[in-house]
Amino acid sequence: MTGPVMNDLKPLKIHALALFASIALTACSGETAPASPPLEGAAIGGDFELVDENGDTVREADFAGQNRVVYFGYAFCPDVCPVDMQKLGQAMRVLEESDPALAERITPIFVSVDPARDTPEVLTQFTDSFHPRMVGLSGSRAAIDAAAERYGVYYQLGEDDGSGNYLVDHSNNAVLFGPEGEPLAILPLQDSPDAIAETLVRWAR
Structure with a gap:
């Protein structure tokens, strides 16, 4: 050449x-390039009008500025709800150790679909046993149904055996919402608390 x-x-x-x-x-x-949250643009979430552990009315706007993890279940659940909430509480403690500032910006919310048995007192005992900042909400059947519909939650009350005991069939997703109520991700409750905490770190804002 x-x-x-x-x-x-x-x-x-x-x-x-x-x-x-x-x-x-x-x-x-x-x-x-930063990935988009898995639930970005999903049509779930929005306003609700429920009652907290003190008997006060709470709306979705009361959590503005906070990331929130929303889970629908019931305190008398024999297995799924306690295990899920235990893992979520442990994940929050993991996050409090690794990134306390982020942990402070996340509020775990447990919404009971069983208001007949889950009184404010029962909800207080239930949520406090998993994490001190976990908020318990419930309300009238109409208010719960409206919230469940907005948040894409399924539940069905089982047959009462005559003694007030019954099961509730329900979905058990823990959904992370951002500070403006935008859906971000479903937490992997089937995995370890460390994995749940990693998901919070990745997608919380």
């Missing part, structure tokens, strides 16, 4: 080497 052609190719070669070096540095640094 003649000299002039070689000279013409030198700038291209230098440019290519610089480009590859740039790509390599980006790969090594782990820099990638």
Whole structure:
């Protein structure tokens, strides 16, 4: 190959080497485009009017500025709800150790679909046993149904055996919402508290 052609190719070669070096540095640094939250744009969430553990009316707007984890269940649940809330409470403690500022910006909310048995006193005892900042909410059947519909929750009361004992079939998703009430992600309650905490760190705002 003649000299002039070689000279013409030198700038291209230098440019290519610089480009590859740039790509390599980006790969090594782990820099990638930020992913969108899994539930971004999902049509779930919104306003509700429920009653808290003190008997006071609470609306969704009362949590403005806070990330919130919303879970629908019931305190008399024999297995699923206590296990899920135990994991969520443990995940919050993991986060309080690793990132206390972020933990302060997250409010776990347990909404009971069983107001007949889950009185404010019962809810207080239930939520406090898992985490001191977990908020228990319930309300009238109409208010619960309206909230369940907005949050995409299924539940069905079981047959009463005559003694006031019955089960409730329900979905058990813990959904993370952002400071403006925007849906962000479903927490992996089937995994370890550490994995749940990692999901909070990744998607909470």
